[in-house]
Amino acid sequence: MKTIILEGSARRRGRTAELVEFLRLRLPGEVTVVRAYDTPVSPCRDCRYCLSHPGCAVKDEMKDLYPAIEGCDNLIIASPLYFHSVPAPLKTIIDRLQPYWAATVRGDEDQISTKRGALLLVGGAPPFEGQFLPAELMLRGVLSDLHASCEDIIRMDDADRRPLPQRPEIQTQLTALAQRLSTL
Template structure:
């Protein structure tokens, strides 16, 4: 079974980034394999901000009891991980950044406690989907790449590709069939790439 985790960072339930993820998931499901999909709409989760208490430096895991406790094992179990967010002020959404900050517990388990709560031998493949209302293109997305890169490293996931779409204020993705088609193809490509490596 190929377990797919989609982390939706948009505060809008059916915004541009979610529409792209829908097509990627359709592409993944089109592969005639046993596929399990978990979509997490972060705006609906109870995820408190990291308070830098360093409790995770004393024992594995985070001491804050909220919905992150459900997400940590999902990171571990996933084979394919899709992270999606609109770009706000040249970074990921507050909903997504808050979740990523709570991955300090994962980082600390490996580098401080030497007792990783993530299986470091398991192969995972990840992509980053981002949309921006501004038409400026890649300059809008560059700061977010650094955030996603460290997130994928913390959960031992190969950062495979970005899928960036700009100018969504004037041209929403719902009216850009070429973008939706590319997203569908990326879903197929993700599974193909994962199966190549997961031998």
């Protein structure tokens, strides 16, 4: 079993990294964490190459990420929220996933197999209505375009004051997600 975790956090020991590490240790098989801040990816240029050709015209670190995504069984997107969305480096990677959406336009969307997905979203603020909604809507669409079911969305609010060790309810959710993703 192969799992790819796209992590959008700038902080290596931040709250999002805590969730990712907790989950990673409970997943069997090969688990690869792709830290967006460590992955030099150029923005999408809207050159429209992918509308008529499989793949992307821009040749950079995404060339290694595309086959990893295509070959994984599980795809997890983990991110803190910055002004109701994901940080720019993760958004840059997401924008470069355009070839998968474009495959539906070309009519050859079978280039990526069905997989399971999940979202881990971290908000530093105390809970408020709609705190995670904008990011959830966008990231559910990303998973859908990548033919990944959204098995769960784990939301951790008030993260600036309450880390994962103080959140048994979040630990239980992560453990349950790992168990679901572990069964084929």
